[in-house]
Amino acid sequence: MGERMIYERIALIGLGHIAGSIGLRVRADGTAGEVVGHARTQATREVAVARGLVDRTCATAAEAVAGADLVILCVPVGAMADVAAEIAPHLAPGATVTDVGSVKRAVIEAVTPHIPEGVHFVPSHPMAGTEQSGPESGFPTLFENRWFLMTAEGADADAVERLGRLWRSLGANVDTMDADHHDLVLAVVSHAPHLIAYTMVGVADDLRRVTESEIVQYSATGFRDFTRIAASDPTMWRDIFLNNKEATLEILGRFTEELFALQRAIRTGDGALLHDYFTRTRAIRRGIIEAGQDTAAPDFGRGPKGGDA
Amino acid sequence: MGERMIYERIALIGLGHIAGSIGLRVRADGTAGEVVGHARTQATREVAVARGLVDRTCATAAEAVAGADLVILCVPVGAMADVAAEIAPHLAPGATVTDVGSVKRAVIEAVTPHIPEGVHFVPSHPMAGTEQSGPESGFPTLFENRWFLMTAEGADADAVERLGRLWRSLGANVDTMDADHHDLVLAVVSHAPHLIAYTMVGVADDLRRVTESEIVQYSATGFRDFTRIAASDPTMWRDIFLNNKEATLEILGRFTEELFALQRAIRTGDGALLHDYFTRTRAIRRGIIEAGQDTAAPDFGRGPKGGDA
Numbered sequence: 001m002g003e004r005m006i007y008e009r010i011a012l013i014g015l016g017h018i019a020g021s022i023g024l025r026v027r028a029d030g031t032a033g034e035v036v037g038h039a040r041t042q043a044t045r046e047v048a049v050a051r052g053l054v055d056r057t058c059a060t061a062a063e064a065v066a067g068a069d070l071v072i073l074c075v076p077v078g079a080m081a082d083v084a085a086e087i088a089p090h091l092a093p094g095a096t097v098t099d100v101g102s103v104k105r106a107v108i109e110a111v112t113p114h115i116p117e118g119v120h121f122v123p124s125h126p127m128a129g130t131e132q133s134g135p136e137s138g139f140p141t142l143f144e145n146r147w148f149l150m151t152a153e154g155a156d157a158d159a160v161e162r163l164g165r166l167w168r169s170l171g172a173n174v175d176t177m178d179a180d181h182h183d184l185v186l187a188v189v190s191h192a193p194h195l196i197a198y199t200m201v202g203v204a205d206d207l208r209r210v211t212e213s214e215i216v217q218y219s220a221t222g223f224r225d226f227t228r229i230a231a232s233d234p235t236m237w238r239d240i241f242l243n244n245k246e247a248t249l250e251i252l253g254r255f256t257e258e259l260f261a262l263q264r265a266i267r268t269g270d271g272a273l274l275h276d277y278f279t280r281t282r283a284i285r286r287g288i289i290e291a292g293q294d295t296a297a298p299d300f301g302r303g304p305k306g307g308d309a
Numbered sequence: 310m311g312e313r314m315i316y317e318r319i320a321l322i323g324l325g326h327i328a329g330s331i332g333l334r335v336r337a338d339g340t341a342g343e344v345v346g347h348a349r350t351q352a353t354r355e356v357a358v359a360r361g362l363v364d365r366t367c368a369t370a371a372e373a374v375a376g377a378d379l380v381i382l383c384v385p386v387g388a389m390a391d392v393a394a395e396i397a398p399h400l401a402p403g404a405t406v407t408d409v410g411s412v413k414r415a416v417i418e419a420v421t422p423h424i425p426e427g428v429h430f431v432p433s434h435p436m437a438g439t440e441q442s443g444p445e446s447g448f449p450t451l452f453e454n455r456w457f458l459m460t461a462e463g464a465d466a467d468a469v470e471r472l473g474r475l476w477r478s479l480g481a482n483v484d485t486m487d488a489d490h491h492d493l494v495l496a497v498v499s500h501a502p503h504l505i506a507y508t509m510v511g512v513a514d515d516l517r518r519v520t521e522s523e524i525v526q527y528s529a530t531g532f533r534d535f536t537r538i539a540a541s542d543p544t545m546w547r548d549i550f551l552n553n554k555e556a557t558l559e560i561l562g563r564f565t566e567e568l569f570a571l572q573r574a575i576r577t578g579d580g581a582l583l584h585d586y587f588t589r590t591r592a593i594r595r596g597i598i599e600a601g602q603d604t605a606a607p608d609f610g611r612g613p614k615g616g617d618a
Contacts, residue, residue, distance in 0.1 A: 078580075127527060131594075147527060185523050188513050193531035195575075196505055199568045201590040203560065204497050206567070214494050216596040218436060218456060222502035224597065225534040231594035234587035241575045241583060251512065252572055256565065258515070259508045263561055266504075266550045271387075274550060278543035281510040285440075285540035287525040288533065 006166045007070040008033040013061050013083055014074035015039035015048040016233075017129055018100045020138025022072065022170065023053035028140055031169050038064035039135070047135040062090045070166070073099035073111070078239035081110035088114040096120045096159045102186060102236075104151040104179040106243035120159035123151045125182065126172060127190075133233040144171035151179040187247035191240055192255060195248065197229035198237075315475045316379040317342040322370045322392055323383035324348035324357040325542075326438055327409045329447025331381065331479065332362035337449055340478050347373035348444070356444040371399045379475070382408035382420070387548035390419035397423040405429045405468045411495060411545075413460040413488040415552035429468035432460045434491065435481060436499075442542040453480035460488040496556035500549055501564060504557065506538035507546075 010032040012019040019037065026032045037054035038061045039045050045057040058064040065071045065087045075083055080099060091097065097119060101107040108123050115121045128146035130137070148167040152160045164174040177185070204215045204223065219227060241248055265273040319341040321328040328346065335341045346363035347370045348354050354366040367373040374380045374396045384392050389408060400406065406428060410416040417432050424430045437455035439446070457476040461469045473483040486494070513524045513532065528536060550557055574582040 185519050188519050189527050189532040193535055198590050200502055201593055203564050203567050205593055210494050210497050218498050219597050222538050223498040226502055227594045227597050229531050230590035234584045237587055238580050238583040242580055255512050258512050271547050271551055274547040275543050278546055281507050281539035284510055284514055285536040288528050288536050
């Protein structure tokens with residue numbers, strides 16, 4: 001095993017945005033002896049080979065996991081149970097199975113029953129990605145300075161340590177979190193905001209008195225960010241909402257309550273309430289910039305995205 | 310008058326983000342003989358001179374507009390009426406008064422009664438800006454490829470033409486629009502999205518079971534864009550909501566209705582409805598990219614914003 005090698009063979013099940021970014025980086029760094037991939041369609045498998053996301057592909061997930069010491073499930077959350085059932089009989093003894101799902105409790109419930117004795121399941125979530133999807137969209141620096149969360153309650157300590165080592169080599173900051181808490185935090189910082197963005201874009205599209213060309217033409221401010229979020233993969237997001245139902249609905253309930261209070265302030269002309277509220281939210285932004293999760297560089301509302309100016 | 314000169318003297322009332330960007334560009338291009346500015350605080354006036362936003366400043370708006378053939382009101386929408394009343398007796402005959410407010414009907418009602426005979430008022434809205442504010446934040450390319458909308462019903466044709474020429478020289482695409490329609494379009498593409506972003510950030514901040522440090526730390530996806538929007542100037546946005554009340558409340562009503570439908574789909578597990586909805590909103594994004602208002606380059610969810618990768 002080479003000095004930098006962490007796994008002998010990694011199997012990527014699903015070859016979309018996240019899997020592609022993992023494969024490109026692992027192969028560039030030599031952190032695995034071999035990267036094997038599976039995707040359902042031949043077209044995706046061909047792109048994966050052509051772009052060098054993997055060393056080789058297999059037509060079935062079962063073949064792909066054979067002999068792998070790390071299996072990464074990179075399919076939508078709703079497909080995890082079926083994939084786990086399919087690969088279970090073919091997993092190598094001592095192998096680690098992990099996933100990249102944005103929801104953890106539901107994935108644990110879907111996958112755990114299928115994991116054979118002697119195989120280690122480490123549920124995980126790399127908090128990275130763009131609004132793009134598919135095998136063409138990954139890139140090797142996707143995980144740089146992003147969070148990789150493991151919900152590793154009761155998982156094998158060696159398996160957790162080794163998986164963490166891999167993700168640090170991908171550039172991620174590795175941490176662990178309880179699955180239910182993970183799902184609540186994600187409902188706040190990701191799932192509810194996505195549903196809200198989808199909704200606002202849908203409203204704009206529905207409105208008869210504002211034409212679609214006007215929406216498109218004048219989308220510079222605010223709304224443009226919503227459309228970017230609302231361009232994310234429909235299957236992935238359908239599955240996230242259906243599998244993080246309670247936390248998402250709880251946050252949306254709180255959101256609606258708060259929105260109604262602000263609407264009432266607008267209706268009654270309560271400028272002081274609005275000003276106080278907007279001053280408070282501004283302070284949160286400063287915290288995020290200080291935490292290094294974004295820069296103070298303004299978004300100039302034009303392409304290429306901001307960084308050019 | 311120099312070949313490039315469009316106005317002999319431009320007076321900027323208010324020296325924030327928009328005024329600063331105008332001043333820097335006009336002075337660099339020589340499209341005005343002189344740029345005079347006024348801001349209420351001496352500190353702002355000093356920054357404006359130090360950064361070269363203007364040639365000189367005046368302690369009062371009345372002094373600043375004296376002898377100017379173009380006066381641009383760059384104050385929050387709620388301050389327009391008072392400023393118009395103050396400057397009215399000092400406006401030069403034949404001068405053009407314009408503004409940069411994000412709401413047009415309320416500004417027309419606030420300013421028009423004060424405009425003396427022989428002075429031309431051309432209500433306007435440059436659709437540009439970042440979440441930053443203040444005299445330090447402007448830059449001369451802010452308006453490049455952005456829209457400049459005039460709600461010029463009944464305004465003097467020569468004044469409209471000349472003002473359009475200035476804004477084209479600033480890099481903007483110039484168009485005209487009816488004031489009420491402008492306010493509705495802006496409610497959709499900007500005002501409602503901003504209130505929604507403010508609300509979501511406020512909810513996150515309120516939530517006791519998710520700590521502030523978690524929100525800050527894990528704000529990479531979706532929420533990060535909301536915090537950027539929610540960092541916008543509180544006074545400016547308070548005034549926008551209070552002065553575009555009806556259109557904003559109408560759009561928020563439609564938004565809530567739609568959000569409830571999606572929440573119900575999540576609760577009942579209607580994956581087909583969610584998938585169809587998210588597929589439709591994705592198509593709108595493509596339209597915006599095709600219209601050149603954003604690029605397909607993904608937002609990599611890290612600083613510096615996207616453009617670096």
